[in-house]
Amino acid sequence: MTVEASVSGHYSHGALERAILSALEASGKQVDRLIPADLAPVDEFHIGGRPATAELTAQLGFKPGQRVLDIGCGIGGASRHVAEAYGCQVQGIDLTDEYVRVAALLAERVGLADRVSYRQASALQLPFEAASFDGAYMLHVGMNIADKARLMAEVARVLKPGALFGIYDVMREGAGDLTFPLPWASDPAYSFVESADRYRACLADAGFTVERERNRRDFAIEFFRQMLARWAQGGPPPLGLHILMGESAPQKIANVVAGLKAGLIAPVEIVSRKRA
Numbered sequence: 001m002t003v004e005a006s007v008s009g010h011y012s013h014g015a016l017e018r019a020i021l022s023a024l025e026a027s028g029k030q031v032d033r034l035i036p037a038d039l040a041p042v043d044e045f046h047i048g049g050r051p052a053t054a055e056l057t058a059q060l061g062f063k064p065g066q067r068v069l070d071i072g073c074g075i076g077g078a079s080r081h082v083a084e085a086y087g088c089q090v091q092g093i094d095l096t097d098e099y100v101r102v103a104a105l106l107a108e109r110v111g112l113a114d115r116v117s118y119r120q121a122s123a124l125q126l127p128f129e130a131a132s133f134d135g136a137y138m139l140h141v142g143m144n145i146a147d148k149a150r151l152m153a154e155v156a157r158v159l160k161p162g163a164l165f166g167i168y169d170v171m172r173e174g175a176g177d178l179t180f181p182l183p184w185a186s187d188p189a190y191s192f193v194e195s196a197d198r199y200r201a202c203l204a205d206a207g208f209t210v211e212r213e214r215n216r217r218d219f220a221i222e223f224f225r226q227m228l229a230r231w232a233q234g235g236p237p238p239l240g241l242h243i244l245m246g247e248s249a250p251q252k253i254a255n256v257v258a259g260l261k262a263g264l265i266a267p268v269e270i271v272s273r274k275r276a
């Protein structure tokens with residue numbers, strides 16, 4: 001099996017739309033009257049959820065009408081936030097076919113289908129013309145991609161000169177074995193966690209200038225502390241990331257938290273600009 005087949009197999013659920021709608025109903029939401037914020041507990045598949053998306057995208061200078069690329073968009077929470085908060089036209093791409101389909105259905109339900117669109121594609125072979133986007137971002141995707149040099153080169157190709165690219169990935173902090181399963185991989189064969197140094201080197205080679213970097217380890221530990229404290233009082237709520245992570249969600253979270261606390265990994269933001 002190729003790495004990309006393993007990755008999309010890892011994320012595929014099988015009945016994701018139904019599972020999300022049932023959880024929304026169980027949370028007391030009317031599924032024919034949803035707003036984007038109703039989906040935030042489940043459609044932001046990265047450490048820190050919607051606040052982490054808002055903090056990264058606030059640094060990217062988006063303007064109404066700009067065309068923005070979401071690389072590895074998942075089920076589309078960040079794309080809908082950027083469309084709603086900044087008035088951008090967002091194009092999401094993702095390897096996992098089911099995520100792309102559910103992303104489109106959710107966008108339709110919250111009335112954003114005219115501002116976001118989704119396509120099944122690999123980040124390593126973006127199906128877009130050169131210099132066709134005003135900005136791009138990627139949240140918790142690079143951990144599944146071995147060839148960071150090619151990834152950054154592809155992103156550079158589709159961005160206009162001067163455009164900003166925001167990354168928020170789990171990166172390698174210290175040496176030592178990670179324990180699997182993790183939220184992005186059930187085994188090491190398709191987990192490629194790299195250091196911020198490596199990201200910066202690939203970005204520079206691809207024609208980016210790094211403008212800002214921020215390590216979010218403390219924020220991540222606090223995010224999980226609060227999540228686990230809520231779960232300790234009666235289990236996870238109906239709507240949450242455990243829907244995407246499946247039955248092994250508690251183990252995946254425990255392994256990430258252990259990696260964070262041991263100083264092996266941390267989520268890091270890097271904002272860079274394509275050189276003119």
Ligand SMILES: C[S@@+](CC[C@H](N)C(=O)[O-])C[C@H]1O[C@@H](n2cnc3c(N)ncnc32)[C@H](O)[C@@H]1O
Nearest residue numbers: 044045046072073074094095096122123139144
């Ligand atoms: C942890 S999820 C994050 C999803 C989304 N960015 C979010 O924050 O909600 C990782 C996503 O990256 C996608 N992905 C992994 N490797 C990819 C690749 N080579 N090309 C496109 N998408 C990829 C997966 O299918 C999955 O949807």
